Amino acid sequence: MTQVSALLAIDLGTESARVAVYAGDGALLGQSQSGYPTRYPHPGWAEQDPEDWWRAVVIATRAAHAEAGTPPVAGVAVATTASTVAVLGPQGRPLRPALLWMDSRASAESERTAATGHPVLRYAGGGDAVEWLVPKAMWLAGHEPEVYQAAGRITEAVDYLVWRLTGTWAGSRMNAVCKWNHDPLGAGLPDDLYAQLGVPGLREKLPDRIVPVGDPIAPVSARARADLGIGGEAVVSSGGIDAHLSLLAIGGPRTGRVSVVSGTSTAFVTEIADPVFPPTVWGPYPDALTAGRWLVEGGQVTSGSVLTWVGEQLLGRPRTELPELIRAASALPPGEHGLVVLDYFMGNRTPLRDPRLRGAVLGLTAGTRPEEVYRAAVEGVAYGTRQVLDSFVEGGVPVDEVFVSGGIRHNPLWLRTTADVLGRPLHLVRGDNLTLRACAVIAAAGIDGGSATLAEAAAGFAPAAELVEPDGTTRDLHERGYADYLAATAATRSIAHRLSDPSRTATSPAAAPRATATAAAPARGGPR
Known part of the structure; x- marks a missing residue:
């Protein structure tokens, strides 16, 4: 691998932006985080302001970069929760609060996707989850049609940050395949499905191009470099979904290896060589992380x-x-x-x-x-x-190897009970945030030629793990x-x-708007 000055990793979580600066050999040089509030205007709804995300990224980047000694930055990668959906005007200004990944207002729209029988949905277990971008876009089109029509962009949080960093609209192939029903083996974005679901113009509101994980997108713009306080070439490479990328931070994907990231929520991701289509998982997603392999998700x-x-x-x-x-x-x-x-x-x-x-x-x-x-x-x-x-x-x-990470490592009872309930050993990942480490892997691969070098970079960045054995008694x-x-x-x-x-809760006292920066906090910390 090419030796670089520094790699900048950005992880936009549920409560805060976490930023880390790594050396080219994977050594952690500096890290910081900055929070933002979440608002819950109705039961099951969760919203944030995209402008808060950028402010938090700037604060955390400046602090992490200073701790690292302000080295020049050669590569950058971003991971975020998904689908956390920003609705933006033509100039990129938010038209309304973003719909957080956990927002479940689009449950009826989710059910409608499953009723279509569209062939691309076989890659999503037959229908889209309530959390995903397409049902959320459908909800906007049905309940806030003026906002939907005015939106120049309806994008994932990761796309928004890439745009703020580079001025370029580029979507991660991981998000596109896993959350937008993009078919990399066939027709790409399914315009016919979008039309059937009442969002025929959705393609034009999505990023202009879709980029495989690890491939370079564009340099950080002069304006963003000034905001962040960084220097150097700073090429942004395509990242994706926080928990899904964790496979890159445990030595790389391997059949039978499952990454379980337990924080506010718990995400389960693995890759398989040959597709299976049970209705109880999300996926299998073709080429979402690794070309020629299939990503499977649970949660x-x-x-x-x-x-x-x-x-x-x-x-x-x-x-x-x-x-x-x-x-x-x-x-x-x-x-x-x-x-x-x-x-x-x-x-x-x-x-x-x-x-x-x-x-x-x-x-x-x-x-x-x-x-x-x-x-x-x-x-x-x-x-x-x-x-x-x-x-x-x-x-x-x-399921041969189970790697666990996130907030669970700070709660010994949760960790011990999980091992005992599963009745199988757990590989507890030591050290820092896996999503940040995965972003460092992506940044290193991007400046070294793209996704073809992801496996090599992942092997070099793998953290140590300790075995937690179950109590058979x-x-x-x-x-x-x-x-x-x-x-x-x-x-x-x-x-x-x-x-x-x-209809039971829309006008109840519980529906009054409220905001909190900690309502979804995992016990003693975690990845979301």
Whole structure:
């Protein structure tokens, strides 16, 4: 690999922009972060201001670059949550707040995509998730038609940041394949599907070109270099979806290797050599990360955010007191609290693919203790993780190695319980943010020729990992708990659907606008 002065990695998460500066050999030179608020104007909605993203990127970049000693920057890459959708005027100014990835307002539109039977949807398990760009664009066209028509661009957050960096509209092939129904093996962007779904002009509002992960896009503009306080060639290469890119930061994709990034939400990604098409996963996505291979995705919409809500909101513990609550819950025997917690606080991503499911705590008594509630919540989140990985295996997706990273590494009970519930060893990734490290891999590949060198760069940037073995003595207890979790999911489904009906909540007091920078924070930190 070519030796470079420095690589700039930018990770736009749910709560903050994280920025790191790396040397060409993968050594971390400096890092920082800066936050921004999220607004929840109605239940199930989540919005942010794209201008806040750029301000946070500038603040974090200046701080990380200063800590690194202000070296010249040779390569830059960006990863963001997805689909976090910005709606922009012709000059790139936001026309309305961006729809955050977790925003579930487009559930009816998501169901409409599945009803089309369009052949490209076989790469998406038969239909688009409520979180993705296409259903969100459909919602805008149906509910805010003036805004939709005025929009010069409807783009992912990653596209917006690339434009702010370079002045160029270029979309990541990863986002295009995984979130826009782009078919790299066939017709590309499906104009006929967009027309069928009521957004016939969507193609013109998307980025002008689609670029494979790791390929160079354009240099950072003089204006952006001045904003960020950086010098050097600073070529921006195509990044993508934060959790999906984590495969590049654990040594590179390999069949049977699954990256599980657990923070506010939990994302599961792996690559396979030959496609399978179970309805319980998202994908398989052709060429999304690696040409000639298929990316498979699963996920829990809420995981660490469930634990934060239980600790801080339900039990009223300040974040500084959460470690004590975790210790008290860790002292309890697993599965003996008489409780079941369902982790569907913002619906289910996979394998049920049901945005209208809702969370629940079952079995409460007048004698239930706070640490029992917290322990049950941890187990419920772990059962959700097992449900996803079981669906992989049942659908023909190999699961041989499980690498875990993110906020889970700061919560020993969550980590231990996950290993015990899964009944398999976990490779706990040490060190810094995997998404930032993946962006460094992409930046290095981009200045060295493009995506053909991604595997070489990934091998050179792989972090260390430690093995977390399951405790076999808890197996029977967790088997019973998991069976109760599945039964409770089935038993409460119709009630959850009624409770999540927008007509029940649109004019309720809970619909009043509010803003918070920490409402979705994972317990003790994390990648989103």
